[in-house]
Amino acid sequence: MALERTLSIIKPDAVAKNLIGAIYNRFESAGLRIVASKMMHLSKEQAEGFYAEHSERPFFGALVEFMTSGPIVVQVLEGEEAILKNREIMGATNPADALAGTLRADYAETIDENAVHGSDAAETAAREIAYFFSDEEICPRTR
Numbered sequence: 001m002a003l004e005r006t007l008s009i010i011k012p013d014a015v016a017k018n019l020i021g022a023i024y025n026r027f028e029s030a031g032l033r034i035v036a037s038k039m040m041h042l043s044k045e046q047a048e049g050f051y052a053e054h055s056e057r058p059f060f061g062a063l064v065e066f067m068t069s070g071p072i073v074v075q076v077l078e079g080e081e082a083i084l085k086n087r088e089i090m091g092a093t094n095p096a097d098a099l100a101g102t103l104r105a106d107y108a109e110t111i112d113e114n115a116v117h118g119s120d121a122a123e124t125a126a127r128e129i130a131y132f133f134s135d136e137e138i139c140p141r142t143r
C-alpha cells in the first residue's frame with residue numbers, strides 16, 4: 001500500500017448547505033488525514049485554470065460559473081491509497097449514479113452541483129495540490 005496525497009474541494013453548493021464539518025468527518029472517519037486546508041472564493045481565472053483539462057467540454061462555462069458562485073474549502077488529504085479512497089468516499093460524478101452512503105449520494109442534487117472534487121490520479125493530484133498550496137502550507141503529522 002502506498003501513502004498518497006490528494007487534492008479535495010468542498011464545492012460552493014456544499015459550503016452553502018453548511019456541510020464542511022460533516023464532510024471533514026467523513027474523511028477523518030475513513031482514516032484520511034487533513035494535512036492542509038483553506039477557504040477561498042475562486043476568481044474566474046483561478047477556476048478556468050484549475051479545470052483547464054475540461055476547457056473544450058460543453059459544460060465548461062457552467063462549471064466555472066458554479067465554482068465561482070461562492071466560497072469553497074480546499075484541502076490536501078493524506079493516507080494509504082488516498083486518491084482512490086477519496087474517490088470512493090465521494091461517489092460517482094452524477095449523484096444519481098453514486099452509491100448509497102457516499103458524499104454525492106447524500107449531499108449532491110445534480111451532476112453540475114455535486115458537492116466535492118477529488119483528484120483522479122497521481123499526476124493530477126500532484127498538479128492540483130501545487131495549484132492551491134505551497135510546500136510550506138502542507139503540514140504532515142509529527143505525532
Ligand code: RTP
Nearest residue numbers: 059063092093111112113114116117118119120
Ligand atoms: P471532479 O473533477 O469535480 O472531482 O469530478 P469528476 O472527476 O467526478 O468529474 P469530471 O469528469 O472531472 O468533471 C468535472 C466536473 O464537471 C462537471 N461535469 N458536468 N454536465 C456534464 O455532463 C458534466 N460532466 C462533468 C461536474 O461538476 C464534475 O464534477
Ligand code: MG
Nearest residue numbers: 117118119120
Ligand atoms: Mg475530475
